[in-house]
Amino acid sequence: MPRIELQHITKKFGKFVAVDDLNMVIDDRSFVTLLGPSGCGKTTTLRMIAGLETPTEGVITINDKIVFSSEDGIDVPPDKRDVGFLFQNYALWPHMTVYKNIAFGLENLKWSKDAIKTRVEELLAMLKISEFAARYPSELSGGQQQRVAIARTLATGPKVLFMDEPLSNLDAKLRMEMRSELKRLHRETDSTFVYVTHDQLEAMTLSSMVCLMKNGYMQQYAPPLEVYRKPANTFTADFVGSPNINLVEGMVLQGKPLILKITNQVHLSFHPKTDIAVEQGQAIVLGLRPEHIAVLEQESDVEAEILSSLPSGMETIIALSMDSIRLHSVVFGDIDFEVGKRVGLSFGDGIFNLFDKASGRNLGQGTLSRV
Amino acid sequence: MSAKSKLNQMKAFIKKPHNIILVVLLVVLGYLTLVPLLTIILDTVTVHSSEARFVKKPVGSLTLYHWTKMFASGVTSQKTFYEPFVNTMVVAFLSCVLAILIGGFFAWTVTRTNIRAKAFISTVFVFPYIMPAWTLAMAWLNFFRNSRIGGAPGLFTVFTGMETPNWFAYGLFPIVIVQGLHYAPFAYILIGGILRNMDANLEEAAMLLHANRIQIMMKVTLPIVRPALLSTFLLVFSSTMSAFAVPAFLGSPVRYQVLTTQMYRTLNGMNPGYGYIMALVMIVIGVGILMLNQWITGRRKSYTTITGKSSNISLFNLRKARTPLTILLVTILMMVAILPLASFAIESFIMAPGDYSFSNFTTEFWIGKGRADIANSEPGILRNPSIWLGLTNSLKLSIIISLIAGTVGMLSGYAIAKRRGSRLSTWVNNLTFFPYLMPSMAFGAIFLSMFAVRRGFIPALYGSFWLLVIVGAVKYLPFASRSGINAMLQLSGEIEEAGTIMGVGWLKRMTRIIFPIQKTTFISGYLLPFISCMRELSLFILLVSPSTRILTTLLFQYNEKGWNQYANAINLMIVVIVVGFNLLINKLTGASIDKGIGNN
Structure with a gap:
């Protein structure tokens, strides 16, 4: 089964380290996203697995077969790795019709004319582009080109499919549509998808595993909801979720029971779910997901003032000032709030993450209450 | 449409500088490119004085003599x-x-x-x-x-x-x-x-x-x-x-x-x-x-659109x-x-x-006073007054031509890009490119015959330096206008509009906003005519007179006379000036001839 394994993969461009000592396992039939800001090494990683880029160091195994090893000097060329690649700009050949574009790979595999015709028509139908078969790419819209590119990649039936920000050139509505399309294809083709994106929403909604990267380092490799619930550090906490998590700085006032000092006025009591090792006076960062801050008309855990209210119908995003610290909260339902009003904030049902300020590492989870 | 609204339309048209540029270019270039073309055609069916005997028709009358002979x-x-x-x-x-x-x-x-x-x-x-x-x-x-x-x-x-x-x-x-x-x-x-x-x-x-x-x-x-x-x-x-x-x-x-x-x-x-x-x-x-x-x-x-992320090119490994x-x-x-x-x-x-x-080595041909036994006592090129005259003429000519062609090219590029798609702009675009298609020598010859006599407000120009300037400026306009158009097409119209809204005048918009942004491309538009002109022979060869001769025509003359050493020395001089100038401009501004070449 096509299980992909990366061991100590490093890629340097001159002195610049694009990917640093990356280890990961991509399971068969999973949908893995490589997520991170631009320049974090995610595209390079993808290209290295596909064989388009040569790693400086490390071992890559696909389906228990070593396709790259810097030590043993193994470097299997991309076309022998049995992988498909979907490029960000589609890379459709402008001088070939849609039909020719899709048939190209099959012709190279010396399929018979009839077999090619059957296969291409099947793909055209699958991606709902049958009527464009005779057109040239420049005569298609972005979304249609995208579908042709997908059909071309799927034609030879690769067991692993790599996608490099395939939706970033589409408008918002099409992107939405293509997302569900990709999820459907993943199920139908029964193959492994590795997907690069900088859009956390795409990563959250599509994938079975998210690999978050920053400056060439892997930050966290976990299922999307776990990344959301229990981010490994402040970077992943901040990168995932919209509106962003509130990262509030403070210090440990007292170790047991744990009391956090946020400002001179605001002190909160943290009830860990597991053992947490902190020292008195340690600088910390408290992560508060916006939906876990309840805004109440009465006195509650802490007091705050409403700075702005952005109702969108389904939910309202509120900016708050808690003793001059800015917080965001999301309240569900079509409610609007009066700017300048003083309200109470409750942390009642949320589970919050506590980070070490110096290293950014997650120290542990717990609930909050007033002291 | 009422007379008043027509008048207002005219006013609105004239108020825009790019319209004025287009109209002026249409008239001037029409005169300098299409009229010559007509002159050529006319010349092929006219009897010239030297051949009146064979054709047996008076000079200036119509004949198909040349066409049949040809x-x-x-x-x-x-x-x-x-x-x-x-x-x-x-x-x-x-x-x-x-x-x-x-x-x-x-x-x-x-x-x-x-x-x-x-x-x-x-x-x-x-x-x-x-x-x-x-x-x-x-x-x-x-x-x-x-x-x-x-x-x-x-x-x-x-x-x-x-x-x-x-x-x-x-x-x-x-x-x-x-x-x-x-x-x-x-x-x-x-x-x-x-x-x-x-x-x-x-x-x-x-x-x-x-x-x-x-x-x-x-x-x-x-x-x-x-x-x-x-x-x-x-x-x-x-x-x-x-x-x-x-x-x-x-x-x-x-x-x-x-x-x-x-x-x-x-x-x-x-x-x-x-x-x-x-x-x-x-x-x-x-x-x-x-x-x-x-x-x-x-x-x-x-x-x-062959654009894309080309940073990822995987280079072909030549290995051994x-x-x-x-x-x-x-x-x-x-x-x-x-x-x-x-x-x-x-x-x-x-x-x-x-x-x-x-x-056998000698510096005679560079700094010698001239010897009676060699080349009719022609002095070495560094102390030869006719070479110095040629050099100054060449430099003067190239500089003036590049200033005219570069500036007109930039303005035409601006105006053509602004009104892109309109018929006026298409005409001017084709007119600015037309000289590119004319063989240099024919172009020179036409101007010779056209301006040998007084034409309207233009006096007879034969033997004058300004004849060379006009020919060169028109001939090299295509280089400059191509870079001008390219520079303008890369620039979004909003950049200039932002200036317009703030009440910045047209001249200031050009000199303070547009030129600085596309400096290198525009400078290529000046550089290319300069270099082409410095090394041009066939365009000027029929037009120079003893007082307006330039380095290239001198070189050609020396070569015809078989004075090899002089020709080689002059050639070296031209190459050094051209290559040196290109490198200098490249260092100073980042513009270079190869950027210009790609444009046309």
Whole structure:
């Protein structure tokens, strides 16, 4: 089964380290996203697995077969790795019709004319582009080109499919549509998808595993909801979720029971779910997901003032000032709030993450209450 | 529509500076390009004073004499037209093929493989194009001339003792080699630009779909660059077709005539009618080529967006061939770009041609006072007043022409881009490009006949410096206007509108906003006319008078007289000025000739 394994993969461009000592396992039939800001090494990683880029160091195994090893000097060329690649700009050949574009790979595999015709028509139908078969790419819209590119990649039936920000050139509505399309294809083709994106929403909604990267380092490799619930550090906490998590700085006032000092006025009591090792006076960062801050008309855990209210119908995003610290909260339902009003904030049902300020590492989870 | 609203429309039209620019250009360029064309046509059917005896008609009356002589008079037509015509086509075609093979190979090697010394190759490879076209022709003669043209044999014969055969030393073979090498950089820049901009993903996609190297080349890369390759071919073809200096240098010893050398003979001699017919033929071919080019680039399959992330190009690993190939390419470059210069230097320092022993070296031709036994006591070129006059004239002419052509080109680019799509803009665009298609010599000849007498408010200009200025400015406008249009098309209209809304005047918008942003492209628009003008021969050769002679025409004269050392010294001087100026501008502003070349 096509299980992909990366061991100590490093890629340097001159002195610049694009990917640093990356280890990961991509399971068969999973949908893995490589997520991170631009320049974090995610595209390079993808290209290295596909064989388009040569790693400086490390071992890559696909389906228990070593396709790259810097030590043993193994470097299997991309076309022998049995992988498909979907490029960000589609890379459709402008001088070939849609039909020719899709048939190209099959012709190279010396399929018979009839077999090619059957296969291409099947793909055209699958991606709902049958009527464009005779057109040239420049005569298609972005979304249609995208579908042709997908059909071309799927034609030879690769067991692993790599996608490099395939939706970033589409408008918002099409992107939405293509997302569900990709999820459907993943199920139908029964193959492994590795997907690069900088859009956390795409990563959250599509994938079975998210690999978050920053400056060439892997930050966290976990299922999307776990990344959301229990981010490994402040970077992943901040990168995932919209509106962003509130990262509030403070210090440990007292170790047991744990009391956090946020400002001179605001002190909160943290009830860990597991053992947490902190020292008195340690600088910390408290992560508060916006939906876990309840805004109440009465006195509650802490007091705050409403700075702005952005109702969108389904939910309202509120900016708050808690003793001059800015917080965001999301309240569900079509409610609007009066700017300048003083309200109470409750942390009642949320589970919050506590980070070490110096290293950014997650120290542990717990609930909050007033002291 | 009422009279008042018409008046208001007119006012609104005139208020916009780009409209005024377009109208002025339409009138001036119409006068300077279309009227000459009509003059040419008229000249081909007019009786000239020198031929009144044969035609038996009064001077100035209409006749088909030239046309019948040219196309339907048996052996005469064969000799004056058909033979040179076929020669021209053969030379142009073969030079083109050679230029594209060499330029394309270098371009592919530099952009797609891991060859060493890329920066060096890139810089030096452009030299042969920056240098005057005859540079390589003269170098060829310096190395390979044989005893046929009299005088001393070339370096090759001196060192090996072998006499070069005529076919090798003169005529078709060396002309094709020299023109091919001269235009190879042109192909290199165009093809290199395409390869650099071509999305490497297109090739990678093919590789992932199990295509091998050869299949990728044949089925993906070549078809994609084919339209651009064809249009490169056509542009080089039209340039080689109208080249004069190289066939004049290498062809005349064996009477190998092409259309341009024939044209020089007839225009300079007694039968301008013939020359104008040849000019017309060349213009027709040129226009045909341009239309073909537009048809090729405008077809369904071709496309303009070859953009993409090209940073990820995976370079072809040459492995063991890497170092040998680098050495080979650098050697070839040295031979075509550096060695000719060395040969000029050497030739200009030797006393008796053909004797390269140390005792034969002399500085006579550079700083000598002039000796009665050599070249009619012509002084060495550094103390020769006529050379100094030529040098000042050349510099003055090139600077004025580049200022005019560059500025007008920039303004026309601005106005054309602003009104893109309108009929007025299309006309002006075509008019600014038209001089490119006119063979230089014919263009010079037309202006000669047109401005020999007073025309309206323009006084008779024959023998005047300003005649050279007008010819040069119009001829080189296409270079400048291309860069102007390109610069403007890259610039979003909103940038200027932001200035307009803040009440910034037009002049200030141009000088403070638009020019600074696209500085390098605009400066290329000034640089290209300067360099082209510095090394131009055929455009001016019919127009100069003793007081307005320039370096290139001096060089041609010395060469015709067989004063080899002077010609070599002048050539070296021109090359040093042109290359030095290009490097200087490049260092100062980042603009360079190769950016300009890619535009046209």
